[in-house]
Each structure stands twice: as C-alpha cells, then as structure tokens.
Amino acid sequence: MKKPIQLFKKIKKYIIFNASEYRFMAFTFLEIWIGFYIMMSIIAFLILTSSPKAIQKVSNDQDALQLAKETLEKDCISHYEVISIVTMEDTNITTIIVATETLEIALEIDNDSAKVVSKERLIV
Structure with a gap:
C-alpha cells in the first residue's frame, strides 16, 4: 500500500495548473480584478452619462x-x-x-x- 504523501503528490500534479507551461493563460488575481474594475467603470460611466428622458404626461x-x-x-x-x-x-x-x-x-x-x-x- 502506498503512503498517503506519495498518493497526494501524484494527484497534485493533475490538480495544480502549471502556469509556466501556459504563459498566455497565466493571469494573476490582480490582473483579473483590474480588468473587472475597468469593465465595471466603463459600464457605470455609460449608465450615468446616458440621460434618460423624463416621461411626460399630459395632465391638462x-x-x-x-x-x-x-x-x-x-x-x-x-x-x-x-x-x-x-x-x-x-x-x-x-x-x-x-x-x-x-x-x-x-x-x-x-x-x-x-x-x-x-x-x-x-x-x-
């Protein structure tokens, strides 16, 4: 029977993503959050600058x-x-x-x- 540590090492190589082999996919959390922040800022800017027309009603x-x-x-x-x-x-x-x-x-x-x-x- 194999020791638990050796078994974990074999499983570990399948679980952990080796970013050095795939450099184009290696993003850090900081880069992801900066991109997310930029996208949300652009969406917020577009929402705030779009002037919704007030709904007019003919009352008299x-x-x-x-x-x-x-x-x-x-x-x-x-x-x-x-x-x-x-x-x-x-x-x-x-x-x-x-x-x-x-x-x-x-x-x-x-x-x-x-x-x-x-x-x-x-x-x-």
Missing part, C-alpha cells in the same frame, strides 16, 4: 395645446385657430382640431406618453 389642456403648438411649428404652421379640444378619459387620448386658412388639422395626443399619435389634414 394647456400641456396638450403646448404639444400641439410644437408639432405645428415643426410643420411650419404658425397661424392657426383652435376649433376644439376633446379629452377622452377611457382611452387617454386628447384630440385637438385646429383650422388654418386652407386646412383643418386634427391631432390626437396620447396623454400617457405625451406624443402625437396621429395627425390628419382636411382640406376645407
């Missing part, structure tokens, strides 16, 4: 009118008259109808996201 008619004004200004419409504002609570949509000299424009605004859902132009 003034907010809806302001959003309609911005949308119409993007379409180069500066002179208009508001004909009606209708807010439907069950669907959370506000409909604004405006009239220009030649067009009537209907804007549907989602109250939860404060975005224009649809825009329809009607020739008068």
